[in-house]
Amino acid sequence: MWVCFGVFLLWMNSGGYTLDQIEYTPAEFYKTLHLGKMMFVYFEQNVSPTISLFLVELEKSAEALRDxxxxxxxxSCEKELVQEYCTEERYQHTAFLFRGGKEFLSFDLDTVFDVNSIVSEVLFAILREEVxxxxxxxDLLSxxxxxxxxxxxxxxxxxxxxxxxxxxxxxxxYVYGSK
Known part of the structure; x- marks a missing residue:
């Protein structure tokens, strides 16, 4: 029993997410997209050392943004193509925010480089009318x-x-605005 409890605590400490758990097939992506949920998605084409670092931060941001x-x-574009996002090389360094089933905004990976920048930029995108x-x-006086x-x-x-x-x-x- 203590071993199971210890494994559970280690899993919780790791954040509970792995890259496999945040990976969508194109069918899962489209299904979730049509539900109208807000999604922050990266379409992986080629994995470089820089992209590998970004994917670790993307994984960390999953739990924070879920809240x-x-x-x-x-x-993964290598497994199966999503026509609009896997065919152009310029999208290799871009992540996308979807809202209401449509592409809402794109982010250059230079601006969403770690968990703090991912969370802050995604929340700011939604709050741009309020913040x-x-x-x-x-500007302040106005x-x-x-x-x-x-x-x-x-x-x-x-x-x-x-x-x-x-x-x-x-x-x-975000919390203040939702009250």
């Missing part, structure tokens, strides 16, 4: 005038996009 109702996965970036004092007496403004400072801080801010905005 927000997103499915995360990869489709605005302010770059100048004039935003304050437009919101005065109508809605709340929460300000946060993020040194760089795709960081742990950016992820925390996006997670907070």
């Amino acid at each position: 927000y109702g997103f499915l995360v996965g990869k489709v 605005k970036y302010v770059h100048t004092d004039a 935003m304050e005038r437009a919101a005065r007496g109508k809605r709340d403004i929460v300000l946060g400072y993020v040194r760089s996009l795709g960081t742990r801080e950016h992820r925390s801010l996006m997670e907070t905005a």
Whole structure:
């Protein structure tokens, strides 16, 4: 009994996901896509060392994004082609966000390079109408005038996009916005 419990704890500690568990066949991808769920998907063509690192981070992000109702996965183009996404070389370094059964946004792998950047960028994509970036004092004043007496403004400072801080801010905005 203790051995089973120990194995269970090790499985839980590993995050519970493996690349096999986030891998979709093209049929599973289309079936899930037509259900209208939000999906973050990478269509794997050739595995380089850089892509291998990304796949590890993609696996880690599956559990984090599941908490927000997103499915995360990869489709192996070497096993079976998904015509729209497996035939063009430019998609080798691109991951896609699907919403409502349609492609919503694409991300260059340079912007979604680890679990923090994946989670923050995916959540920001969904929240782009609610979360605005302010770059100048004039932008801030304009935003304050437009919101005065109508809605709340929460300000946060993020040194760089795709960081742990950016992820925390996006997670907070997502939870706050759902209330």
